[in-house]
Amino acid sequence: MLLGREDGAILAAVPAANVHPRPERHFEIDPAALIATHRAARAGGLAVLGYYHSHPTGRAEPSATDRAAASGDGRVWAIVAAGEVRFWRDAQSGFEPLPLRVAAG
Numbered sequence: 001m002l003l004g005r006e007d008g009a010i011l012a013a014v015p016a017a018n019v020h021p022r023p024e025r026h027f028e029i030d031p032a033a034l035i036a037t038h039r040a041a042r043a044g045g046l047a048v049l050g051y052y053h054s055h056p057t058g059r060a061e062p063s064a065t066d067r068a069a070a071s072g073d074g075r076v077w078a079i080v081a082a083g084e085v086r087f088w089r090d091a092q093s094g095f096e097p098l099p100l101r102v103a104a105g
């Protein structure tokens with residue numbers, strides 16, 4: 001999960017278990033971790049701005065599976081593959097590339 005401020009700055013990436021029965025092809029964030037993080041956000045913690053996952057053998061762009069799973073909720077998806085991280089917005093009309101970059105610190 002990608003956590004950050006309401007202005008869109010992502011400040012933390014929190015790992016969560018992939019509980020999908022076929023984790024090599026799909027991902028489903030551990031619901032308990034998701035609920036706990038949303039609860040912490042409501043209590044004044046960082047907001048859940050998006051999610052990240054990797055494509056061990058693919059490219060850093062949304063796969064057909066990702067497009068099928070997308071909800072169009074506007075959150076950021078970071079996809080790690082082939083030594084890079086690329087960012088996408090899960091928009092109503094589909095994934096849009098974002099010009100975000102990874103900063104140190």
Ligand SMILES: [Zn+2]
Pocket residue numbers: 053054055062063066079
């Ligand atoms: Zn994917």
